[in-house]
Amino acid sequence: MTRVRPEAFGAIDLGGTKILSIVATADGHILGEDLRPSRTADGLEAVMRYMVYSLDAALNSAGRQRQELPAVGIASPGAVDAVNGIVPDAPQLPGWRDVPLRDLMAEELGLRVFLENDASAAALGEHVFGAGRGSRYMLFLTISTGVGGGIIIDGKLYGGKSGAAGELGHFVIDADGPPCGCGARGCLESLASGSAIARRGRELLARGQSPGLARLAEAEGDVTTEMMYRAAADGDEGCREAFRQAGRYLGIALAGYVNVFDPEVIIIGGGVAQAGELLLEPARQAMEELAMTQPLRGVRLVAGELGKGAGALGMVAVMRGQLQKEPVNT
Ligand SMILES: [Zn+2]
Structure with a gap:
């Protein structure tokens, strides 16, 4: 007998010192996670590579493949332009200026990517899954x-x-x-x-x-x-x-x-x-x-209530909301 596995989303919370990645179901149940240093002093390309490694490690611990994810959400520091997927600059990300992080990571991962400011994402996380339910x-x-x-x-x-x-x-x-x-x-x-x-x-x-x-x-x-x-x-x-x-x-x-x-x-x-x-x-x-x-x-x-997972879980809420709004192409 085969069990239907629930759909899972990938989410990455990029911080000034750490990257937290999770793989979670639409109702916020975390299936796998990875926490590692973000080493932001190494520059944009290296940090993007660390984000990919981190997501893959979270997928691995969840027993999932990257291709199974409908999308990946990224929470980033800085006054993010969520509409255009751009990180203008942030004290936590030295040297970054108007980085089109959403499109760069979509290319890197071969997946659809959503981008949001980390605090906004954490607010959504607490609203949908935490103390603000x-x-x-x-x-x-x-x-x-x-x-x-x-x-x-x-x-x-x-x-x-x-x-x-x-x-x-x-x-x-x-x-x-x-x-x-x-x-x-x-x-x-x-x-x-x-x-x-x-x-x-x-x-x-x-x-x-x-x-x-x-x-x-x-x-x-x-x-x-x-x-x-x-x-x-x-x-x-x-x-x-x-x-x-x-x-x-x-x-x-x-x-x-x-x-x-x-x-x-x-x-x-x-x-x-x-x-x-x-x-x-x-x-x-x-x-x-x-x-x-x-x-x-x-x-x-x-x-x-969500501690360090608030931002990543908030991205799950963002993706769930966005993908539900879109008509399904068959
Ligand atoms: Zn101020």
Whole structure:
């Protein structure tokens, strides 16, 4: 007896340090995956090769062939032009400028390719398969090295005129604040990202104000937010305060988003979200203190459910949606 195998999609989440590839069914069940370094300093052609190896490894662990895939989705950093399949530039991808990544990878793989910004893809992933299931008005922020975002309006990803909308991390909170990667000052990203929290950690070390962090840094090297989270969990007051401060800035931004979008749910993903309530509790407090009464009513602020798989699963949702819309040629 032969079992009918469910259709599977391939998805690649390209990051500044890692490539995550998955092979998953249309309902988000992951059949195989591969995680490897993206080595972006090696340049465009090499990174494309690593993406192909990674996808093939995920196919291998799923027991599938490349030719079985109806399409492959790629989530990329940068203000991606999803309509034309172009990555304009991104701090995580040195040397890339107006790269037609969708068409290049389609050629390389011999398959149809869809391209989307990584944070937008992760927003879709959480909306379709994660903490935002069933919502129609949802905001998603991913806090890692930087802060990315995605906006779901009436059940659909809001792209703006070029697909570049949703940069919730570049919402100015303090115009005299620290310089931001985008060229402005005092954006949420410059105050509450993983880089901003780690910068605060290094200041604490320099001033001798964080004995817990000092012990970890001596054993493990340069300060990371993950290290700071462990120190905070062990009761290090300096690190706890650094997360509380970032959480408060986050909440100030959230109050603005609440007033503008009137969302049902706000989901926080990305590596820094592992700090959980240490970050979310002061964020919720600031949001409730500052937002207007009516749009604030009933807003849920929660951590994402999909972790590092959100972007790749979001691409599965993109492909599923796109291919369903198209008439089948027989
Ligand atoms: Zn900025």
